[in-house]
Amino acid sequence: MSRAVAARAHPRPWAALAFTLLALAIGLGAYVLAGLGKRGHVPVQLALYGSILAVGELAAWLAIRRLAPAADPALFPTAAVLVGLGFAMIFRLSGGLAAEQATWIALGITAFCLTLWLVRDHRQLDAFTYTIGLAGIVLLLLPIVPGIGREINGARLWVRIGPIGFQPSELGKVLVVVFLASYLTQKRELLRVATWRLGPVRLPPAKHLMPVLVAWGTSLAILFLQRDMGASLLYFGIFVVMLWVATGRLAYLAIGGALFALGAWLGYRTFEHVQLRVDVWLHALDPDKVFAQGYGQLAQAWFGMGTGGLVGTGLGRGSPGLIPFAATDFIFAAIGEELGMLGTVAVLLLYVTLVGKGLRAALACADPFGRLLAAGLSAIVALQTFVIVGGITRVIPLTGVTLPFVSYGGSSLISNFVLLALLVRIDAGPAPSVRPRPPRPA
Amino acid sequence: MERQIRQLAAALALLFVVLLAQITHIQVIAAERLAEDPANAARQLIAEYQVDRGDILAADGRTVLATSKRSRGELRYERRYPLGALTAHITGYSSIVYGRSELEQAYDDFLAGDAPQLLPQTLTDMILGRPRRGASIVTTIDPAVQRAAAEALGDLPGGVAAIDPRTGDVLALVANPSYDPNPLSSHDPREIRRAWAALTEDPAKPLVSRASDELYPPGSTFKVVVAAAALAAGYGPGSRWPNPHVLDLPDTTHDLGNFGGVTCSGGAEITLADALRQSCNVVFGEIGLALGPKVLAAQARLFGFAPSPDEGEIPFDIPMQAGVFPDPSYFETHRPAVALSAIGQDQVATNPLHMALVAGAVANGGVMMRPRLVTEVRAPDGRVLETFEPEPISRPMSEIDAALLTRMMVDVVERGTGTAARIPGVRVAGKTGTAQHGEGLPPHAWFVAFAPAEDPQVAVAVIVLDGGSLGAEATGGRIAAPIARAVIEAALRR
Numbered sequence: 001m002s003r004a005v006a007a008r009a010h011p012r013p014w015a016a017l018a019f020t021l022l023a024l025a026i027g028l029g030a031y032v033l034a035g036l037g038k039r040g041h042v043p044v045q046l047a048l049y050g051s052i053l054a055v056g057e058l059a060a061w062l063a064i065r066r067l068a069p070a071a072d073p074a075l076f077p078t079a080a081v082l083v084g085l086g087f088a089m090i091f092r093l094s095g096g097l098a099a100e101q102a103t104w105i106a107l108g109i110t111a112f113c114l115t116l117w118l119v120r121d122h123r124q125l126d127a128f129t130y131t132i133g134l135a136g137i138v139l140l141l142l143p144i145v146p147g148i149g150r151e152i153n154g155a156r157l158w159v160r161i162g163p164i165g166f167q168p169s170e171l172g173k174v175l176v177v178v179f180l181a182s183y184l185t186q187k188r189e190l191l192r193v194a195t196w197r198l199g200p201v202r203l204p205p206a207k208h209l210m211p212v213l214v215a216w217g218t219s220l221a222i223l224f225l226q227r228d229m230g231a232s233l234l235y236f237g238i239f240v241v242m243l244w245v246a247t248g249r250l251a252y253l254a255i256g257g258a259l260f261a262l263g264a265w266l267g268y269r270t271f272e273h274v275q276l277r278v279d280v281w282l283h284a285l286d287p288d289k290v291f292a293q294g295y296g297q298l299a300q301a302w303f304g305m306g307t308g309g310l311v312g313t314g315l316g317r318g319s320p321g322l323i324p325f326a327a328t329d330f331i332f333a334a335i336g337e338e339l340g341m342l343g344t345v346a347v348l349l350l351y352v353t354l355v356g357k358g359l360r361a362a363l364a365c366a367d368p369f370g371r372l373l374a375a376g377l378s379a380i381v382a383l384q385t386f387v388i389v390g391g392i393t394r395v396i397p398l399t400g401v402t403l404p405f406v407s408y409g410g411s412s413l414i415s416n417f418v419l420l421a422l423l424v425r426i427d428a429g430p431a432p433s434v435r436p437r438p439p440r441p442a
Numbered sequence: 443m444e445r446q447i448r449q450l451a452a453a454l455a456l457l458f459v460v461l462l463a464q465i466t467h468i469q470v471i472a473a474e475r476l477a478e479d480p481a482n483a484a485r486q487l488i489a490e491y492q493v494d495r496g497d498i499l500a501a502d503g504r505t506v507l508a509t510s511k512r513s514r515g516e517l518r519y520e521r522r523y524p525l526g527a528l529t530a531h532i533t534g535y536s537s538i539v540y541g542r543s544e545l546e547q548a549y550d551d552f553l554a555g556d557a558p559q560l561l562p563q564t565l566t567d568m569i570l571g572r573p574r575r576g577a578s579i580v581t582t583i584d585p586a587v588q589r590a591a592a593e594a595l596g597d598l599p600g601g602v603a604a605i606d607p608r609t610g611d612v613l614a615l616v617a618n619p620s621y622d623p624n625p626l627s628s629h630d631p632r633e634i635r636r637a638w639a640a641l642t643e644d645p646a647k648p649l650v651s652r653a654s655d656e657l658y659p660p661g662s663t664f665k666v667v668v669a670a671a672a673l674a675a676g677y678g679p680g681s682r683w684p685n686p687h688v689l690d691l692p693d694t695t696h697d698l699g700n701f702g703g704v705t706c707s708g709g710a711e712i713t714l715a716d717a718l719r720q721s722c723n724v725v726f727g728e729i730g731l732a733l734g735p736k737v738l739a740a741q742a743r744l745f746g747f748a749p750s751p752d753e754g755e756i757p758f759d760i761p762m763q764a765g766v767f768p769d770p771s772y773f774e775t776h777r778p779a780v781a782l783s784a785i786g787q788d789q790v791a792t793n794p795l796h797m798a799l800v801a802g803a804v805a806n807g808g809v810m811m812r813p814r815l816v817t818e819v820r821a822p823d824g825r826v827l828e829t830f831e832p833e834p835i836s837r838p839m840s841e842i843d844a845a846l847l848t849r850m851m852v853d854v855v856e857r858g859t860g861t862a863a864r865i866p867g868v869r870v871a872g873k874t875g876t877a878q879h880g881e882g883l884p885p886h887a888w889f890v891a892f893a894p895a896e897d898p899q900v901a902v903a904v905i906v907l908d909g910g911s912l913g914a915e916a917t918g919g920r921i922a923a924p925i926a927r928a929v930i931e932a933a934l935r936r
Contacts, residue, residue, distance in 0.1 A: 245446040290481040299481060305468045306476025307485050319488050319516070341469035345462060352458050359451045363444060375447050382454040386461065393464040 027084015037316020312340030610811030661877030664786025730784025765792030
């Protein structure tokens with residue numbers, strides 16, 4: 001397998017620094033503008049939060065330079081712009097949340113650097129297939145455990161141990177992708193062979209189909225026991241996508257689609273809140289429902305985005321406070337209100353860039369595990385973005401997940417930084433100290 | 443795997459294309475509809491109150507009737523009315539719960555900066571990130587006259603209107619009871635609702651101006667209109683009319699008597715001028731019957747009286763109820779009503795602002811001017827954006843008849859029923875009215891006047907409801923004329 005992408009053969013540390021500084025300038029600029037727009041003066045905590053962002057992002061740049069010098073110079077900065085915009089928006093919505101988010105950003109970047117430092121070579125991860133898989137499933141299902149699981153807003157996806165509350169499924173998401181990449185590269189030859197037919201579909205041996213059913217069962221468990229439709233959809237989706245990428249067998253997409261339809265139908269029949277979600281999706285803006293319980297959120301999001309229009313009201317000058325959960329699940333609508341379509345399109349293009357660079361890293365990676373892992377990590381960022389933005393814009397029924405890197409929330413931010421570190425690692429290849437870079441072909 | 447990854451990239455790109463398309467739909471195609479959706483009221487309200495709304499100024503261009511004050515909280519500007527209840531029926535209120543009224547409503551485009559003339563400045567403000575500023579409007583209200591009218595009326599229920607007959611400028615418009623627009627315009631919904639409930643539950647209806655929104659029988663002040671019709675029909679001030687004790691009304695056993703049951707002095711016959719001076723109901727009943735409903739109605743139409751309350755149309759800057767004189771067909775089945783209408787009773791109804799316009803038309807050589815409340819609109823930088831010129835709206839009388847009627851009305855004040863309105867050194871023309879509006883109820887006391895008679899600068903109409911402090915003893919001459927005099931004095935000091 002040839003290294004298709006030549007760009008990384010020329011590490012560009014100064015380009016990376018320039019991009020990082022640009023990302024920092026965008027983030028801090030948005031933060032200052034939000035302060036000016038909302039209060040009419042530069043935010044008083046500018047020095048504190050400004051230095052957290054600056055030190056964090058420059059530390060990340062330095063870590064990449066030392067530990068993954070061959071990485072795409074724009075990969076981390078792309079995420080940094082999203083983090084900066086998200087922080088400005090959160091600050092604009094609530095000063096208190098901004099203080100917490102600054103802490104999470106610092107911890108997230110620390111996790112990013114630690115991951116880069118610990119995972120010197122992504123192939124290390126391939127050695128712990130089942131440990132990682134088990135850890136992932138445990139994290140996903142942890143909130144069900146009585147005593148430590150907490151139900152918030154109708155979904156059971158929080159765990160509280162002592163004073164610390166977190167959403168284990170966020171980190172579980174990353175581990176599950178690592179597990180799948182490892183498992184599927186090992187089994188993909190087996191899964192590729194069709195031995196029997198079910199109607200028009202040719203299927204691999206039943207034994208090898210088991211993982212599909214296990215994944216389906218797990219996502220159903222998440223749906224039924226945690227009532228977390230967003231996560232359920234996401235896991236099953238990423239599983240089917242990775243299975244297909246690994247094997248190239250369209251049958252898996254067909255089976256996956258059928259099982260998804262079955263699961264969705266079961267969920268719809270079983271849960272009133274799922275029926276409500278569908279009705280909200282279809283009728284959020286009907287005049288007689290717009291103020292009804294459960295409908296107002298989407299209506300407010302649309303009103304906000306509509307009021308923002310093409311150029312937005314300006315940071316700090318709209319009323320995103322009217323949108324429930326504006327800092328977490330609905331931050332995209334808040335961006336739409338204050339930065340307009342220019343802002344929302346920019347944010348989506350940043351994700352396109354991020355996902356595109358992740359997939360490029362996948363193509364450029366020499367080993368199948370790394371390829372599948374990079375593809376899976378990129379796909380889950382894309383799918384999660386689609387699930388929440390599509391939910392807010394009523395392309396699909398709304399299921400609450402965070403907007404990666406942008407939404408308020410520690411679990412989400414930290415796990416996405418870990419995810420980013422893995423992408424950077426795969427893109428850059430092994431850390432220099434482990435294996436000196438082989439001499440480049442002329 | 444490479445092929446699948448490329449296909450995956452294409453599939454994910456497709457998802458983002460779908461999102462981009464939907465965002466274009468929301469933020470461009472449907473944006474305006476969403477922004478203006480009635481359910482988006484909270485955002486619209488916040489946007490509305492982002493604007494540094496323009497001032498409402500008195501005629502002097504300095505006295506502030508309404509202004510915007512920077513407020514804390516999500517709504518940026520709060521409306522304040524420094525003169526409070528004194529000018530509430532002119533400014534109106536600006537409430538986040540109940541909307542706007544009067545000038546706040548009528549000139550909202552200018553005050554809120556929405557008018558096209560303000561576009562260049564609005565764009566500049568937007569680009570510079572400054573709050574949008576609205577234009578100010580300059581009214582015709584003279585604070586001294588407004589205050590004098592309010593003080594003269596005191597606590598009596600009723601209304602006063604004073605205009606400049608040459609331009610139609612409304613110098614004062616006062617009604618009792620009034621209300622304080624400030625609590626209604628606060629940003630505290632509880633305070634607003636409490637104030638609103640108190641005002642709407644009050645049987646005296648303080649939100650409705652008795653000077654221009656309601657209708658009352660004009661009583662003998664309507665004889666001015668009938669006299670104009672008589673003059674136009676060729677009956678001069680010296681024309682002689684029978685002067686019996688009572689008038690036998692057609693089709694009924696009822697008689698029409700003079701006020702207080704007296705016989706007007708002057709003998710068996712009396713002149714038109716004398717009948718007006720003494721306000722003889724019997725004689726004006728005769729004149730009404732002699733002229734007939736068609737002539738009376740036609741004259742009333744020229745003075746702006748409509749056939750019904752819904753059809754009235756006197757163009758005014760804020761909502762105004764024009765007076766009513768029935769259609770001639772009404773009298774076919776109500777023949778005695780002709781005589782009663784000629785003395786301003788039965789279905790005839792009006793209010794002080796309209797009667798000030800009637801007096802003003804007589805004062806202005808027979809030309810009725812459009813009542814004008816706003817003279818100009820000023821941009822925030824002081825530039826005049828728009829001016830509103832005086833405009834005549836009808837000619838109910840010839841110039842000669844107007845001069846004759848003026849002389850007759852001067853007689854009313856100098857040696858008739860309106861002597862309480864006499865001002866030393868000023869010739870005041872006037873007409874009293876004492877209007878019955880129900881069996882056993884104290885009458886409404888009226889006075890309409892203008893001065894100086896030879897060069898009129900002010901026309902006034904006053905109503906005091908239900909006899910005011912005098913109850914059944916009230917007459918226009920006793921209770922309303924002194925109020926009119928105070929207003930005229932204030933206006934002539936301008």
